[in-house]
Amino acid sequence: MPRYDQHFLCSESYIQRIVQAVQPTSEETILEVGPGKAALTRYLLALPVPYIGIEIDAQCLAHLRTLSNAERAEWIHGDFLRVELPKKPLYFVSNLPYSISGPAIFRILAHRDWIREGILMLQAEVAQRLYALPGSRAYGRVSVLFQSLYEVKRLLRVPPGAFRPPPKVWSEVIRFTRAPRLPSSEWESFAELIRRAFRQPRQTLSRNLRGSGVPLPSQWASLRPHQLSIEDYIRLWRETF
Numbered sequence: 481m482p483r484y485d486q487h488f489l490c491s492e493s494y495i496q497r498i499v500q501a502v503q504p505t506s507e508e509t510i511l512e513v514g515p516g517k518a519a520l521t522r523y524l525l526a527l528p529v530p531y532i533g534i535e536i537d538a539q540c541l542a543h544l545r546t547l548s549n550a551e552r553a554e555w556i557h558g559d560f561l562r563v564e565l566p567k568k569p570l571y572f573v574s575n576l577p578y579s580i581s582g583p584a585i586f587r588i589l590a591h592r593d594w595i596r597e598g599i600l601m602l603q604a605e606v607a608q609r610l611y612a613l614p615g616s617r618a619y620g621r622v623s624v625l626f627q628s629l630y631e632v633k634r635l636l637r638v639p640p641g642a643f644r645p646p647p648k649v650w651s652e653v654i655r656f657t658r659a660p661r662l663p664s665s666e667w668e669s670f671a672e673l674i675r676r677a678f679r680q681p682r683q684t685l686s687r688n689l690r691g692s693g694v695p696l697p698s699q700w701a702s703l704r705p706h707q708l709s710i711e712d713y714i715r716l717w718r719e720t721f
Contacts, residue, residue: 486514486516486537486577487575487577487578487643487644487645487646487647488516488517488519488643488644489516489519489520489575489601489638489642489643490519490642490643490644491638491641491642491643494636494638494642495519495520495523497635497636497653498520498599498601498635498636498653499520499523499524501599501635501653501655502524502527502571502573502599503571503597504527504529504571504597505569505571505596506528506529507569508529508569508570508571508596509529509530509531509532509566509568509569509570509571510524510527510529510530510531510532510570510571510573511532511534511565511566511570511571511572511573511595512524512531512532512533512534512573512574513534513560513572513573513574513576513584514534514535514536514560514574514575514576514577515533515534515535515540515544516535516537516540516575517540517543518543518544518547519575520573520575521533521544521547522547522548524573525547525548525549525550525552525553526549529571530552530554531552531553531554532553532554532555532556532566532570533553533554533555533556534556534558534560534563535555535556535557536557536558536559536560538557541555541557560574560580560584560587561580561583561584561587565587565591565594566594567594568594569594569596570591570594570595570596571595571596571597571598572588572595572597572598572599572600573598573599573600574598574599574600574601575601575651576600576601576602578602578603578606578647581602581603581606582606582622585606585610585622585626586622589625589626589629589671592629592658592660592664592667593664595658596657596658597655597656597657597658598655598656599635599653599654599655600653600654600655600656601638601651601652601653602651602652602654603647603649603651603652604637604649604650604651604652605618605649607634607651607652607653607654608652609622609623610622610623610626610627610632610654610656611623611627611632611633611634611654614706614707614708614709614710615706615707616706619706620678620681620705620706621674621675621677621678621681621705624674624678624710624713625671625674626656627661627710628660628661628662628667628670628710628713628714629658629659629660629661629664629667630656630657630658630659631656631657631658631659632654632655632656633654633655633656633657634652634653634654635652635653635654635655636652636653637650637651637652637653638650638651638652638653661710661711661714662714662717666721669717669721670713670714670717670721673694673713673716673717673720673721674713676688676689676692676694677689677705677708677713678705681704681705681706682704683704684701684702684703684704685700685701685703685704685705685708686700686701686702688705693720694716694720695719695720696716697716700712700716
């Protein structure tokens with residue numbers, strides 16, 4: 481079993497396609513989470529922008545420090561979910577371990593003022609939630625929250641055989657680009673509404689929001705949370721908060 485739920489990307493063709501998608505501005509610093517065995521890192525270090533790598537595995541980190549151009553990087557030994565993240569313009573890159581993908585997505589959202597864009601490789605099922613449309617099976621709380629801040633585009637699907645050891649499922653690579661539909665300073669109150677609305681996803685909105693003081697339009701009362709669009713939720717939020 482891989483340590484820290486690691487599945488290392490080893491297919492050079494997929495590595496090249498992912499690296500080509502990385503497009504930081506000259507003012508941004510690349511933040512790579514889980515550089516691992518440097519599949520992407522050796523190319524990212526060659527880009528003309530600062531680089532920060534967060535790696536939890538001490539053995540991997542020791543190898544990373546031996547790379548060409550490693551001296552120009554800032555290395556952080558720790559858990560992405562716990563370390564303090566830099567407050568400066570960042571370009572996010574990561575092949576996220578499946579076991580932390582959910583919490584990691586919320587960590588990105590919490591750092592929304594500093595992360596303009598990123599390239600993420602995730603378990604396909606998780607990636608699909610980030611760009612899911614209203615009414616679809618994958619559409620849920622994280623879909624609404626992520627798309628309220630970022631535009632999401634699927635770039636490619638990656639088969640298990642591109643990794644060592646191979647995972648049991650396919651992965652997807654997405655690009656997310658900041659495109660906020662509401663002010664960042666007000667996003668936390670919007671997120672609270674969404675948390676309440678999706679409290680029990682199979683229940684109706686009227687049941688989930690009962691007692692919350694949210695003025696739910698009558699035509700929405702019998703709908704399930706996944707049936708409302710992001711624009712609908714923003715309208716509901718503006719009428720409530």
